[in-house]
Amino acid sequence: MSGATHTDALVVGAGPSGAVVAGELIRAGISVTILEQGDWVPADAFDGARRQWELTQLRKWHPNPNTRGRPEDYPVDVGHSDVNPLMFAGVGGAALIYGAHWMRFMPSDFRVRTLDAIAEDWPFTYDDLAPFYAYVEEAMGVSGQDGNPAYPDGAPTPLPALPIGKVGRKAAKGMNRLGWHWWPGSNAIPSRPWRALQPCVLRGTCGTGCSDGAKATPDRTHWPDAIKAGARLVTGARAAEVTLDARGRASGAIWIDRTGTRHEATADVVILCANGIGTPRILHMSDGGAGIANRSGMVGRRLMMHPFAAVMGTFDEDLESWVGPAGQILTSMQFYETDASRGFLRGAKWNCMPAGGPQSFRAGYGDGPLTDAWGLNLHENVRQKFGRSFEWGIVGEDLPDPENRVSLSDSLTDTDGLPAPAIHYRVSDNTRKMLDFHIARAVEAMEAAGAIETAITPLIRDCGWHLMGTAMMGDDPETSVVDAHGRCHDVPNLYVMDASTFPTSSGMNPTATIMAVAARSVLHLIEHRTDVERAA
Amino acid sequence: MSMLDTAQCERLVRFARLMVPGGQGMPSAEAIGLCGDPVDEVLAIDPTRMEGLGRILALPGEIGTMADIEALAQRDASGFADLGVVLANAYFMHADVRAAIGYPGQEARDSSAGLTNADHALLEPVITRGSIFRPTPA
Structure with missing residues (x-):
């Protein structure tokens, strides 16, 4: 093992939460090392502007690490999961290939227990978090339309909304016929030049990486400034475990470089920002595999991944439905809040999305007979649907269940021989009823918009974008892993500042809340840094 | 030099005649010179497809109908x-x-126009209906 390097703080993970945390630390004069298992990915590495865009999204830029299979990825044992977790290892994390759907959680999301007598309340409210939302929205150049009646404050954004195009107008007219809520999409994609970001060019390839430098990702919005200010970002650095001193204080981490060499990084404070799968994995692997910070037994438990459904509508007119943003063109919160008469608790957010290129309509991956997908039907499908279809996607709130969990696989390892995370995850009855209800409503929305055909995807297996809940925050050390500011109850100088801490999942894309909560947590840590108990 | 040998190419073209025929104003896969630059480009971009492709092309059996x-x-x-x-x-x-098919590819467009007046008019009934969030205690 190489010699240890010491900084005031050590952050594991260079995604959205790690970027916020490291940026604030270095700005406060606190030296920081960041370990990132992936590498930098320049904009011109992405294929959005190239003809092969639809080809490389099937493997090279696929969000499932098991499909992608890069050496910097760790595989995930999904033999006991209904849903595949999705992620990306790189500077910027999964945001590099996210859709940039920027959604604040709703006020009710922070009071689930109070309102619906299920799950838990958060230890803070929407109003508490609102200033931090605004803070990170400035950094991310969020575009949207102010005054959204789904939010008490209208969810203001620093930049005006992106165009909604033919697709958005068609969807909006359908919603208006039904009298249902819709709103222009809010996206972490600037509609004007914004700091280091270019304005969106509506290429519609956000989910496979932005080749135009327009999508807000931490490698553009945060890391250059942090590094310039002195942050030490180490890429190709896979954290293997958090180390402890004799008193049980965090002293740093062991990490492995791409050649397999082990290193030690020491720090006064260790902050995990490795996502809702990676963070519990590291906690489980620590102390020789015995695990740390787990007096409650809740490390890895309560995994929430937002099972996702979709309804595609086809229309008898050209909608240019390969045009972006993708990104969300519209959203709807018409059925977001609980209505017990529906037979389930909580609700879902909808996002209207373009349909992509011509291969979106090649049904050759399905289970139907080949004659449906190929032959003259191939041409017929493309003629009928390409450019004439769009999707209402449904993000349903995933209620926490301790049996949905991340543990360590006993049969699968990464390229360094470390155990892969093993996922035990079942879609709940509440979620299935929720998705069924929302699918039926989305079909109605499509028909009201004039769709001549609808196609339902009841549950997409590759949908685990939103990894939450596996190191829950709370006041009670017997039932939670960290406190309201991400500090581990059991290891007082070890913090978790990613979505692992979320008590509930909401029905929203979580990046806005991940970054806002990270800002709230790290600014509290900075304010109280003299109280931190350091390792000996 | 092609990434597929002659026998593989001939076999692939048999698949393609059935799977991507010409018609409805569309060229057949064979007509675009499938087993030359088009396939070579795909395999150069994603060489991981070669193994499976080679396997299926090597399977013996007739390819005269879609049932085959x-x-x-x-x-x-x-x-x-x-x-x-x-x-x-x-x-x-x-x-x-x-x-x-009238597809220019995922081309770049100007996004600066934002919402149009017609879009704002569409929003009016949504605004008129008013708030839809659930009152939530602090």
Whole structure:
């Protein structure tokens, strides 16, 4: 093992939460090392502007690490999961290939227990978090339309909304016929030049990486400034475990470089920002595999991944439905809040999305007979649907269940021989009823918009974008892993500042809340840094 | 030099005649010179498809009907999936095919116009209906 390097703080993970945390630390004069298992990915590495865009999204830029299979990825044992977790290892994390759907959680999301007598309340409210939302929205150049009646404050954004195009107008007219809520999409994609970001060019390839430098990702919005200010970002650095001193204080981490060499990084404070799968994995692997910070037994438990459904509508007119943003063109919160008469608790957010290129309509991956997908039907499908279809996607709130969990696989390892995370995850009855209800409503929305055909995807297996809940925050050390500011109850100088801490999942894309909560947590840590108990 | 040998090419073209025939204003895969630059480009970009493609092309059996292809696909589903990816991408990446379906590719456009007056008019009834969030205690 190489010699240890010491900084005031050590952050594991260079995604959205790690970027916020490291940026604030270095700005406060606190030296920081960041370990990132992936590498930098320049904009011109992405294929959005190239003809092969639809080809490389099937493997090279696929969000499932098991499909992608890069050496910097760790595989995930999904033999006991209904849903595949999705992620990306790189500077910027999964945001590099996210859709940039920027959604604040709703006020009710922070009071689930109070309102619906299920799950838990958060230890803070929407109003508490609102200033931090605004803070990170400035950094991310969020575009949207102010005054959204789904939010008490209208969810203001620093930049005006992106165009909604033919697709958005068609969807909006359908919603208006039904009298249902819709709103222009809010996206972490600037509609004007914004700091280091270019304005969106509506290429519609956000989910496979932005080749135009327009999508807000931490490698553009945060890391250059942090590094310039002195942050030490180490890429190709896979954290293997958090180390402890004799008193049980965090002293740093062991990490492995791409050649397999082990290193030690020491720090006064260790902050995990490795996502809702990676963070519990590291906690489980620590102390020789015995695990740390787990007096409650809740490390890895309560995994929430937002099972996702979709309804595609086809229309008898050209909608240019390969045009972006993708990104969300519209959203709807018409059925977001609980209505017990529906037979389930909580609700879902909808996002209207373009349909992509011509291969979106090649049904050759399905289970139907080949004659449906190929032959003259191939041409017929493309003629009928390409450019004439769009999707209402449904993000349903995933209620926490301790049996949905991340543990360590006993049969699968990464390229360094470390155990892969093993996922035990079942879609709940509440979620299935929720998705069924929302699918039926989305079909109605499509028909009201004039769709001549609808196609339902009841549950997409590759949908685990939103990894939450596996190191829950709370006041009670017997039932939670960290406190309201991400500090581990059991290891007082070890913090978790990613979505692992979320008590509930909401029905929203979580990046806005991940970054806002990270800002709230790290600014509290900075304010109280003299109280931190350091390792000996 | 092509990435497929002559026998593999001949076999792939037999698949393609049934799976991507000409018609409805669209060229056939064979007509765009499938087993030359189009397939080579796909395999150069994603060489991981070669193994499965090679496997399915090596399977013995007639390829005279779609039922024949169905039978081969059942014998090697993974290999057939790779064949489908290679065939479809070689086809839809071709300029003639894109022109035929009116697809300019994922082109760049100006986003600065934002919402139009007509879009704001569409929003009026949503605004008029008012708030829809659930009152929440602090």
